[in-house]
């Protein structure tokens with residue numbers, strides 16, 4: 001019987017589908033079911049570890065809410081009917097109102113191949129860049145900050161840097177909950193080298209603070225003041241890397257003078273950030289005196305009306321001290337979603353072209369058009385997420401296709417998004433789950449395959465491309481997203497460019513495009529002009545693709561085995577080859593609270609993923625926290641007449657969030673924290689993002705999720 005068990009079960013290597021850490025997973029498969037998972041010890045991202053979400057992957061497999069057939073106006077139908085209806089209507093709208101009347105809204109949950117095909121269809125064939133993604137809510141600030149400083153959207157460092165550094169600053173990141181395996185790696189490194197210091201910069205005292213030598217509970221939104229103050233401190237305390245500044249950067253003097261004009265001293269920085277001067281001085285001193293430092297920044301920095309500027313103040317401090325391109329030294333933006341990075345690689349954002357090319361550059365537009373043989377190449381940026389749904393509400397966009405995301409729960413002013421979709425002429429939704437808050441508003445819902453059923457690549461926070469392997473048959477009538485988009489493309493008249501039969505064909509095309517005119521193989525100029533380049537994989541065999549070993553880009557003829565760390569040669573992707581300091585005049589969030597309001601901050605809890613459509617089905621994952629809550633400081637609880645465990649209601653613009661009161665001095669006074677996850681299928685009136693104002697960063701369009709003035713009352 002032992003032999004029979006061996007034959008019936010097998011182990012498959014794949015990648016976790018949740019967060020941007022991108023952990024390798026070994027799945028045990030028996031009778032077409034995943035019966036167990038464990039961390040892949042050989043995967044460099046996690047080296048055998050998995051967090052509670054990853055280790056529950058098999059428990060979310062048999063989801064009772066799985067969508068198994070196409071739906072047309074709420075009735076089950078077949079693929080031919082669903083696709084014909086969708087394609088005919090979409091095409092008629094484009095013919096009548098032009099390509100700007102349609103839009104796609106994608107997701108960092110999609111695989112790179114799905115993303116690539118959707119982006120190609122819209123930007124090259126339909127003829128509009130109205131294709132954005134929920135990565136707009138996650139990473140858009142870091143993208144622009146990287147481009148301004150480095151000349152390209154590249155993350156310089158990697159996870160090993162976190163283990164080989166002497167100082168980790170975690171800014172706006174509850175790493176212990178949101179990126180648990182990165183946190184575990186830091187914990188282990190600190191245990192092995194107790195002199196390694198950890199600083200947490202976050203208004204909340206989170207679980208991440210358990211390992212912090214210093215926690216700076218800053219005033220929300222004051223990050224850029226803190227780092228402007230640090231830049232001045234470094235200059236005043238002889239802590240600059242003059243050689244790096246002189247030979248590898250430009251703009252230092254102006255950045256310093258703008259920073260000092262605003263934050264002249266540590267005292268002033270402490271007042272701006274509302275932290276103790278002694279603590280701030282100690283942290284500044286640590287950064288000044290530690291050669292190897294990594295600054296990890298995440299949503300507390302990005303989800304802001306000035307997130308780009310915040311990112312650049314962090315990068316400025318790393319450039320000023322030459323803490324970049326070396327083992328254990330990097331500014332490090334960590335991505336929220338499993339494939340936020342891959343989405344950026346294919347140009348999944350409305351202001352990007354494919355392969356890190358740009359709408360600002362006509363030769364780039366022509367290059368992509370020629371590569372795709374595109375009949376209707378978009379010539380300029382499209383609408384970013386908030387503006388896109390505004391245009392849907394205004395009736396300017398008449399058809400939208402939403403894939404693998406749930407904007408009725410996750411977009412700011414989420415009730416407005418619901419209204420917009422209710423009014424929209426044609427709403428298409430692709431999802432693996434039936435009856436999501438967004439799917440309920442769709443004219444047509446396409447059943448998509450999900451983790452373990454579809455093959456494709458994802459890129460994690462350290463630029464590492466891994467395969468999410470398809471090893472189970474698609475359930476019911478579900479199809480892969482790249483397949484659905486390709487069949488749709490063929491039905492609206494673009495047969496040849498979308499006749500893919502396997503995701504490796506898409507991957508090869510994507511890889512080939514990334515190398516076009518990138519300077520790598522031109523003998524006279526070997527300095528690449530773009531960071532993202534995987535041209536070394538453009539001829540990958542199907543077999544090698546299906547057994548893809550994790551690899552960090554760039555991967556090209558110069559770096560055939562990938563690139564662990566960028567800028568080791570201090571060559572950047574700017575025209576001059578030098579990194580750029582960006583002068584930043586820091587600013588606070590746009591909307592201060594009124595006397596009867598508190599500031600609502602939103603974020604993740606440890607055991608749930610996004611809007612809980614998958615993780616909410618696993619009893620184990622509800623064991624940690626099973627209902628929406630409101631963290632509130634004791635002084636505020638008293639002020640608003642609330643006791644621990646009461647139910648309170650937060651309100652803004654008529655939107656309401658009900659949650660269980662959790663009185664805790666981990667909160668600052670006048671600030672509350674709520675989880676972002678709950679949807680209307682789990683708890684009515686607890687969609688936190690309905691209360692978030694649709695205020696965005698003018699440079700990148702990322703909304704301000706961390707700072708919403710709301711009223712709070714007993715329920």
Ligand code: SF4
Pocket residue numbers: 016017018019020021022023046049050051052053054055179180181182
């Ligand atoms: Fe999955 Fe992220 Fe957990 Fe790793 S840390 S197992 S990628 S959810």
